[in-house]
Amino acid sequence: EAEVAQSPRYKITEKSQAVAFWCDPISGHATLYWYRQILGQGPELLVQFQDESVVDDSQLPKDRFSAERLKGVDSTLKIQPAELGDSAMYLCASSLGQGGLPYEQYFGPGTRLTVT
């Protein structure tokens, strides 16, 4: 069964350092999502890609966060510099979705980030 892959699974970094997360969606899925899940809360969308284009990054803290999906396949989310409040689970999801159709989103296992 096809799955969304994420790496690393766990990351510990010091405040002010740079950190990057990688996601490989299910093959053929045009839409890719990055979510942040703070402990005890539900996931919150950070950025959404349709193929290689960003279609929603309204909740992405653009002063320190960046995301790219250069060839419309895998994606990288970067934080520079990391702050203590960035400690959270970062989830990647993908879907077949085109435009406004609510296709099911498939989630990866997540990357748990701890900033010390």
Next chain:
Amino acid sequence: GDSVTQMEGPVTLSEEAFLTINCTYTATGYPSLFWYVQYPGEGLQLLLKATKADDKGSNKGFEATYRKETTSFHLEKGSVQVSDSAVYFCALSDRTSGGYNKLIFGAGTRLAVHP
């Protein structure tokens, strides 16, 4: 903006007990509604969904009915098992300004089932 409210956990039940997890939503349009489950150390998995009023979603013994009149989508299961212990998230699909769908999640409800 649109939002989802779930009952606070943890919910602790004995095996074979009846489960209800309440979920209500606020939305300006007609969203699709979802329940996702997250087992320890794993990502979220879609449990069930409903796309219009009065639809009933069901899977693995769980079910939920889209109630437009009460803006609710409560999750139920007649007889829980220890293996159902997880965190359950209610979510709705929302339309972004660009016309794309995104999910808005509730805070999650932790379920612990004891033998």
